[in-house]
Amino acid sequence: MNGKNNSKPLGPILVLVFLCILFAVVPLLIKDQYILQVTIMALLFAYWAVSWNITCGFAGLFSLGHAAFIGLGAYVSTILFLEYAVTPWIGMLIGGLVSVVAAIIIGYPCFKLRGVYFAISTLAFVSVLQMLITGTRHLGPIDLGAGEGLLIPVAGHSWAKFQFVDKSYYYWIILAMLVGGTALAFSLKMSKIGYYLMAIKFDQEAADSLGVNVVKYKLLSWCISAFLTAMGGSFYAQLLLYVAPDRLLSIPLSIELVIIALVGGIGSVAGPIIGAFLLIPLGEILRTELGGQFAQVEAMIYGSILILIILFLPGGIKRELEERITDTVRWVVSAYKSSYGREKS
Amino acid sequence: MGSDGFMLELDSLSKEFGGLLAVSRVRLTLNKGEIFSLIGPNGAGKTTLFNMIAGVFPPDSGKILFNGRRIDALKPNQVCKLGIARTFQIVRPFAEATVLENVMVGAFLRTSSVNEARRLSRETIDFLGLGSKMHEHAHGLPIGDRKRLEVARGLATKPELLLLDEPMGGLTPTEREELIDIIRKINEQGVTIFLIEHVMEAVMKLSKKVAVLNYGRLIFDGTPDEAVKDQDVIAAYLGEEYSVA
Numbered sequence: 001m002n003g004k005n006n007s008k009p010l011g012p013i014l015v016l017v018f019l020c021i022l023f024a025v026v027p028l029l030i031k032d033q034y035i036l037q038v039t040i041m042a043l044l045f046a047y048w049a050v051s052w053n054i055t056c057g058f059a060g061l062f063s064l065g066h067a068a069f070i071g072l073g074a075y076v077s078t079i080l081f082l083e084y085a086v087t088p089w090i091g092m093l094i095g096g097l098v099s100v101v102a103a104i105i106i107g108y109p110c111f112k113l114r115g116v117y118f119a120i121s122t123l124a125f126v127s128v129l130q131m132l133i134t135g136t137r138h139l140g141p142i143d144l145g146a147g148e149g150l151l152i153p154v155a156g157h158s159w160a161k162f163q164f165v166d167k168s169y170y171y172w173i174i175l176a177m178l179v180g181g182t183a184l185a186f187s188l189k190m191s192k193i194g195y196y197l198m199a200i201k202f203d204q205e206a207a208d209s210l211g212v213n214v215v216k217y218k219l220l221s222w223c224i225s226a227f228l229t230a231m232g233g234s235f236y237a238q239l240l241l242y243v244a245p246d247r248l249l250s251i252p253l254s255i256e257l258v259i260i261a262l263v264g265g266i267g268s269v270a271g272p273i274i275g276a277f278l279l280i281p282l283g284e285i286l287r288t289e290l291g292g293q294f295a296q297v298e299a300m301i302y303g304s305i306l307i308l309i310i311l312f313l314p315g316g317i318k319r320e321l322e323e324r325i326t327d328t329v330r331w332v333v334s335a336y337k338s339s340y341g342r343e344k345s
Numbered sequence: 346m347g348s349d350g351f352m353l354e355l356d357s358l359s360k361e362f363g364g365l366l367a368v369s370r371v372r373l374t375l376n377k378g379e380i381f382s383l384i385g386p387n388g389a390g391k392t393t394l395f396n397m398i399a400g401v402f403p404p405d406s407g408k409i410l411f412n413g414r415r416i417d418a419l420k421p422n423q424v425c426k427l428g429i430a431r432t433f434q435i436v437r438p439f440a441e442a443t444v445l446e447n448v449m450v451g452a453f454l455r456t457s458s459v460n461e462a463r464r465l466s467r468e469t470i471d472f473l474g475l476g477s478k479m480h481e482h483a484h485g486l487p488i489g490d491r492k493r494l495e496v497a498r499g500l501a502t503k504p505e506l507l508l509l510d511e512p513m514g515g516l517t518p519t520e521r522e523e524l525i526d527i528i529r530k531i532n533e534q535g536v537t538i539f540l541i542e543h544v545m546e547a548v549m550k551l552s553k554k555v556a557v558l559n560y561g562r563l564i565f566d567g568t569p570d571e572a573v574k575d576q577d578v579i580a581a582y583l584g585e586e587y588s589v590a
Contacts, residue, residue: 192453192462199450202439209399209433211425211454211502 023175027168036167040174040239042280044232047178049261049272051228054185056258057267058194059221060201062115064254065106065122068129069099069226071249073233075133078150078243081161083142088162092234099230100223107222111215123251130249149244152237162238170239177235178273181228186269188224197221263309265316274318351410352377352506352537353398358407360393367393369561370407375506380528380538382548382569385558386582391541392434394558395508398539399431400424411506425454430499431508434541436491438483444470444494445479451501466501473497473527489520496527506537513544525550545573545583557582 030036048066055061076098077091086094110121137146144150155161157169164170188194196217199207208214237243247253264275282305286298313320353375360368368390375381383391397404400421409417416424425431430451439447448466449459456462470476473493478486483494492512499507509528513521525547532538532551542548548555549569557565557572559581565572572578 191459192457195446195450195453195462198442198446199439202441203437205401205421206433206437206439207450208421209401209425209431210451210498211422212450213420213422 020175020179024172027171033167036171038281038284040167040171041284042277043171043174043178044236044239045257045260045280046273046276047174047181048229048232048257049264049276050178050181050185050269051225051232052257053261053266053269053272054188054228055221055225057261057271058185058189058201059197059218061107061111061218061222062119063122063225064119064251064258065125066225066229066257067249067251067254068102068106068122068126069229070233070236070253071126071129071133071243071245072099072102073230074237074243074248075144075150075233076230077234078152078237079142079144081152082150087160088234088238092162092231095234096227096230099226099233103223103226104219107219108215111218123254126249126251126254130245133245133249145244147245149242149246152241152243154241163241170235174232174235177231182269182273184224184228188221189269193217193220259306263306263313263317265318268316268318271316271318274321275316278317350377351375352412353539354408354410355394355398356408356410358394358397358404358409360390360397360402360405362393366561368397368404368558371558371561371563373556373563373566375537375539377505377537378532378535379554380532380540380552382540382542382552382555383558384542384545384548384555384572384582389558390561391558392510393561395431395510395539395541398424399429399508425502425504428503428505429508430502430504430506432492432495432499432510432512434510434514436488436495438486438491438494438498440484441482443480443482444475444486444497447483447494448497448501451498454502466497469497469501472530473500474523488515489517492516493524493527496524496531500531500536504536506539507531509538509540509542511541511543513542513547521547549573 026039027036030039048070052063052066056063073092073095076095077088080086080091080094081088106122106125110118113121133144134147136144138144152163155163157163157165188197196207196212199210199212200214200217204214233248236248260275260279261272262275263279264273265271283298283302286302290298290301309317351374353373355371355373358368358371359366371390371394383394385391396402397417398409400416400419400423403417407417408415411424411427411429414427416427416429419427439450445463445466448470449462452462452465452469456465467476467479470479473496475490475493475497478490483491486494492515496507496509496512512524512528516524521544528538528540528551538551540548540552553568555565555567555569555572556563557575557578559577564577564581565575567575573583
């Protein structure tokens with residue numbers, strides 16, 4: 001966490017502003033829709049991993065159930081649009097709220113469970129939701145689409161309908177969501193809430209004895225995480241114009257977020273973003289270059305790379321990068337100082 | 346407010362674990378501003394008593410009153426908010442956080458401002474003599490420093506009553522002297538102290554009142570000087586070398 005250098009956070013903020021501007025102009029330079037699509041997916045997964053990290057990395061609630069929130073966000077905004085012509089922008093917020101309600105229902109009784117037991121119960125949550133949707137075509141007057149899913153009719157370029165022909169618009173929207181989510185995560189981490197979540201993560205009983213209302217703060221981080229994740233789900237539905245339970249409400253999607261955050265570096269704000277920008281393009285390159293040639297060879301290579309990262313960089317790539325960069329900066333500074341000193345004497 | 350003005354009142358407290366009576370009808374009172382010591386052999390129920398006061402589990406029967414208010418149905422965080430902080434016998438620092446961050450968690454009980462929490466924590470850490478280790482991770486500290494960190498964290502919650510569970514355990518004689526000094530200073534600032542301790546030297550130096558627990562029962566409640574002369578206390582806990590003294 002913080003502690004040192006807290007009096008002058010201007011440097012990192014300038015770097016972040018620069019990065020935001022750099023990312024914002026990417027669609028103006030790259031017109032290749034495929035590359036843009038991959039970058040959008042990297043941004044979306046970075047956003048999800050950042051959201052996931054608020055509950056798991058900060059509070060230690062290891063969730064394997066975040067696909068449930070993605071699915072809820074996607075389904076709620078899509079159904080509201082198809083059945084009641086509600087704009088997906090509003091649908092996105094309602095999807096977030098529905099997810100929060102679901103998060104409270106599943107989270108509250110499960111908070112008593114620790115570690116892997118909590119993880120398993122969240123995993124069950126995804127599976128149950130997936131089976132429910134797959135097996136249900138109609139819920140009262142509402143068409144749920146069962147296993148085939150729901151299609152959103154193509155409407156060309158329309159802000160009101162959250163649809164764009166040019167992928168750049170999706171890019172800017174998800175970039176804005178990622179910046180917003182990251183800013184929220186960062187301010188949470190630096191606040192009283194962040195310290196309390198850290199305390200809960202390391203030792204619940206000790207936190208409790210210091211006046212931390214453990215259930216309240218777990219629930220808070222869990223709900224914020226669910227809300228953000230669901231908004232990403234609505235975005236995903238608008239990007240694909242299609243929702244289906246086999247992908248959106250799946251355990252592999254849940255696990256993908258976890259892997260991205262783990263590889264990038266759990267607990268920090270930037271880690272999940274770095275993880276997403278490494279793994280999403282990697283998966284995509286392997287799929288397009290090697291996919292379909294040999295039996296699943298791309299998946300084998302992807303898996304092997306994951307194992308190597310986890311073996312050799314157990315703290316995540318972010319920590320490794322930081323250490324390397326800090327070392328380099330120190331080396332440069334000391335080299336500069338010694339040469340400067342020599343000139344003077 | 347309590348009619349008789351005690352800060353802490355334990356009224357006939359009992360706790361059973363699987364048929365074994367860990368604490369049996371214990372009555373104790375603490376006055377505001379004093380240092381009260383509780384001694385007794387291992388397994389006598391001392392920590393169980395602390396856990397009940399701190400809200401870890403409720404007593405099976407009996408009442409706990411803090412400033413005249415019943416607290417025996419409250420959770421640990423609620424008890425802490427009322428002004429009772431505790432340390433653990435086996436220290437439980439937030440291992441991967443720094444000393445400062447550890448103490449700040451405590452300080453946030455009385456403020457939501459990060460700067461204010463940081464300022465209060467720095468003061469507390471300096472007071473405990475850990476100032477030079479402010480940014481070190483808790484897991485790298487030697488046991489003596491971890492014991493102090495435990496006290497600092499509790500103190501940062503600005504308690505009226507501080508429950509110390511064997512703070513001297515594992516310390517060198519020098520470290521003990523320093524901690525005895527610190528505890529006295531904390532008390533001088535107006536914090537009432539309830540001390541569980543095996544180190545008789547610390548008990549004798551710090552407190553004017555001592556209680557002895559044996560097999561969950563209170564067998565003595567008086568001054569330390571009387572305690573070391575009491576035949577029951579000597580037989581149950583202190584051993585023969587104290588009977589001469």
